[in-house]
Amino acid sequence: DTAVSQTPKYLVTQMGNDKSIKCEQNLGHDTMYWYKQDSKKFLKIMFSYNNKELIINETVPNRFSPKSPDKAHLNLHINSLELGDSAVYFCASSQKSVAGPLAKNIQYFGAGTRLSVL
Amino acid sequence: GQQVMQIPQYQHVQEGEDFTTYCNSSTTLSNIQWYKQRPGGHPVFLIQLVKSGEVKKQKRLTFQFGEAKKNSSLHITATQTTDVGTYFCAGGGSNYKLTFGKGTLLTVNP
Numbered sequence: 001d002t003a004v005s006q007t008p009k010y011l012v013t014q015m016g017n018d019k020s021i022k023c024e025q026n027l028g029h030d031t032m033y034w035y036k037q038d039s040k041k042f043l044k045i046m047f048s049y050n051n052k053e054l055i056i057n058e059t060v061p062n063r064f065s066p067k068s069p070d071k072a073h074l075n076l077h078i079n080s081l082e083l084g085d086s087a088v089y090f091c092a093s094s095q096k097s098v099a100g101p102l103a104k105n106i107q108y109f110g111a112g113t114r115l116s117v118l
Numbered sequence: 119g120q121q122v123m124q125i126p127q128y129q130h131v132q133e134g135e136d137f138t139t140y141c142n143s144s145t146t147l148s149n150i151q152w153y154k155q156r157p158g159g160h161p162v163f164l165i166q167l168v169k170s171g172e173v174k175k176q177k178r179l180t181f182q183f184g185e186a187k188k189n190s191s192l193h194i195t196a197t198q199t200t201d202v203g204t205y206f207c208a209g210g211g212s213n214y215k216l217t218f219g220k221g222t223l224l225t226v227n228p
Contacts, residue, residue, distance in 0.1 A: 031214055041204055043161065043218040056215050090160060094214070105210060106151070109160040 003027050006091045006110035013081055014118055021076045021113045023091030031055075032074035033107065034066060035090040043090070049074055081117045088112045120145050122209045124219030132227050137194040139222035141207035149210040150183055150190045155221070156203040164192075166210075197226050 006023040013019055025032060033056070034046040048056035049068040063079040074091060091110040121144040131137055141150065149168040153161040165174055167183035167190065174181045180193045190207055204223045208216040 040220070041155075041223070042220050043206060045215060045218075048214055050214065055213070096214070104166055105149075105214060105216070106163045106166065107153075107161070107208075107216060109162070112160050 004091055004093055004108050004110040006089075006113055008113060009111060010114050010116075012116045012118065015081055015083060017081050018077070018079045019081060019115070020078070021089055021091075021115075023074045023076070023110055025072055025091075025093040025108070027093055027095070027108060028072075029093040029095040029108070030071055031094045031096070031105075032068065032071070033092040033094070034074065034076050035092060035109075037088045037090060037112070039087070047074075047076075081115075083117050086115055086117045088114050120209060120211060120217045122207060122217045122219040124207055124222060126222055127220065128223045128225075130225045130227065131197050133199060134196050137197050137201070137224055139192050139205050139207075139224075141190045141209075141219050143188045143209045143217075145209075145211075146187050147209040147211070148187075150187075151208045151210060151216065152181060152190075152192055153206045153208060153218075154203050155206065159203075161206060194224075197224070199226050199228050202226050 004025045031050045033048045037043050046060050047066040051071050052068045065077045068074045090112045092107040094105050094107045123142045151166045152164040155161045171185045172183040178195045182191045204221040206221045207219045
């Protein structure tokens with residue numbers, strides 16, 4: 001079974017449409033993330049949820065809205081898609097092993113969703 | 119906010135040559151992690167360093183964390199074609215957030 005699975009793998013859509021990407025993890029982790037990777041491979045964090053609570057909300061257009069129905073799922077809805085939204089979107093999850101600076105916060109990434117806005 | 123710079127952006131080597139990528143943070147880090155992303159794949163965790171001056175080895179890979187905990191390096195000895203991919207460093211703070219460097223794309227000529 002895939003640890004972090006996201007669907008769909010590919011998404012081709014027209015400008016102005018609304019689309020959703022789903023993510024599920026079966027690792028029992030408390031924290032989930034959405035990252036955007038642009039054409040230059042730059043990985044930028046967008047959002048993070050810990051136990052269904054939003055803990056990281058980077059400067060992203062409010063057309064992007066994450067939703068976490070439970071700690072194993074984190075979905076991303078995008079309204080009014082623009083050309084610049086074309087990228088690979090990665091979901092990830094992590095579980096902090098212990099508190100403090102020695103904590104391991106290893107991120108497990110899904111396979112990615114390649115979004116192309118035409 | 120925290121920034122993590124990584125160089126070089128690209129590195130092309132002949133198989134058997136060594137390779138090094140460097141990361142520098144604008145702030146002191148709690149820890150630093152390294153990830154590898156194969157072409158068309160997703161980032162995969164390699165290692166985490168937490169102590170000042172720490173050095174860790176994984177076969178041909180050597181990871182270092184600077185004394186001031188603001189810089190790190192990954193060195194690959196005698197590269198192989200299986201080493202091809204983008205190597206990312208990621209700086210960890212006291213919260214859950216990792217700040218990724220822009221990555222170094224390594225290509226290896228057989």
